[in-house]
Amino acid sequence: MLNIADTLRTWCRERRPFALATVIRVSGSAPLPVGTALAVDADGDVIGSVSGGCVEGAVYELCQQVLKSDERPTRARFGYSDDDAFAVGLTCGGELDVLVQRIDPTDQPHLIAALDEVASGRPAAVAQIVDGPEELLGRTLGFTGDGSTHEAAAGGEQGKRWEPWERSVAGQARALLRAGRSGRVEVGGDTTTCPERLSVLVHTHASRPRMLIFGAVDFAGALSEIGRFLGYRVTVCDARPVFATPARFPHADEVVADWPHRYLAATEVDARTAVCVLTHDAKFDIPLLRQALSLPVGYVGAMGSRRTHQHRLELLREADIPEAHLARLHSPIGLDLGAHTPEETAISIAAEIIAHTHQASGTPLTRHTGPIHHRTTP
Structure with missing residues (x-):
């Protein structure tokens, strides 16, 4: 919803x-x-x-x-x-x-509270019973990102029956909220919480995932625009203040003049974060990738030719980066779209990030059989 x-x-x-x-x-x-x-x-x-x-x-x-x-x-x-x-x-x-x-709405103040959080850009979730006893069907519970819980006002048997398994729903809903994912969870079906098995759909609105773009180059300008279009909170970072300016990257949420590896070590990341290294300069790339590949981020990609990629791998191995970490590196960055311009390259990179996020192949649908839409389980 x-x-x-x-x-x-x-x-x-x-x-x-x-x-x-x-x-x-x-x-x-x-x-x-x-x-x-x-x-x-x-x-x-x-x-x-x-x-x-x-x-x-x-x-x-x-x-x-x-x-x-x-x-x-x-x-x-x-x-x-x-x-x-x-x-x-x-x-x-x-x-x-x-x-x-x-x-x-007069009976569901918790829904207004959750929608207010969403409108303010803060994390929120609404849990909705979608399968179970008829009298509980459609009942909702709201959560805010700070851990607060807002329950719909309800009396009688309905109000009594929500309480035993509210804690279970709350824990699973907050886990989904932290992961930035919506999905169905099953609760009840035992004597300690609720005798009936209930299916609850958790709608989440998480904070925007981050896209960290390192290298204040033309490709970064195009990628920051498409990243923002896809819903990312975009940061462009470069060690050269003369290039790392908001005027050059109007679509970025923030532009930072700092050494890339130092900024990455100090900033907040999570499993949804995409790290895009566009500098293709070893003095920036190696310390940055060494840091990025050790973090629990969702995607790490680096721009450069195949020769640059091979040389980069040699330097990373010399820096004792484990092979398991190197296997996470998407380099050369992007899908094979025949891209030449910064805009085409940005689409190539964004397409690879989308495919990686949804564990898809990135190949033409004409070469596949079966369902078109990938379904992920929470």
Whole structure:
């Protein structure tokens, strides 16, 4: 649901009830991932998408029905039908399950709190029950990045039954939030927490992953632009102050004049961080790569010719860098796209980062069979 957080926040602030349709399961080549949502307010205004257009009309009708009749949450499955070419279904051949529920903002202050965090750019998560007892279906719990928990106001049996397994949901939700990933978790099914097995979809909004670009060159300018477009918080770093200026890199979130290895040793990184070394100068590259390859970052790539790469490997081995660390190095950086210009090269580098992040091959889809969309498990 956080894909439409801005509009949902406005509707919640205006105390405007709405119906929320959330993708809770996908299989095959369904076009959008689990957690994607569409919402409809009482005036019929719609925001978001659950299928890229294939089944939007049917989901819109379900939303209006649930919103107007104040029904309990309902689930619907959409897939491809060979029997009727005009039937509502996914032309891509996949299947998806959608949960449609009515949201009354006055009953869910925790949702407003989570959406406020998202609007401010701070980490937040919303846990949503998507499978389990009917009376619990659709129930939500909100979390902020500082560890605070916001629960929906609810009385009666519903309120009593949330408490025993709230701690389990909170722990798993915060783990997903730290990793910057959304996904389904299973809780309950035992005598110590909750007798029923519950499936909970955790929607996360994490801080932006970092892209650290070393070398204030033309390629860095193009890469900083595409990195920001992809949602990274981009830093350009170079030891030469005359080149490391904000005016030369307007798309970077920050530009740092410092020795690359010294900056990297002092800055914060995590498993989502992409380190791109574009200097192809040994006096910068070797101490920087020695540092980068020892850190738990997601991607390390270095620019240069194959001759430069071989010489770089020799110097790194002389510096006693373990082979296991060297195996993490993407060099020469980027995919084989025949790139020549800085812009083409930036696309080549970004494409390799995307493929590496999703554990994909980076080869043309025409050479593959099976599902197009890769699904990762939390």
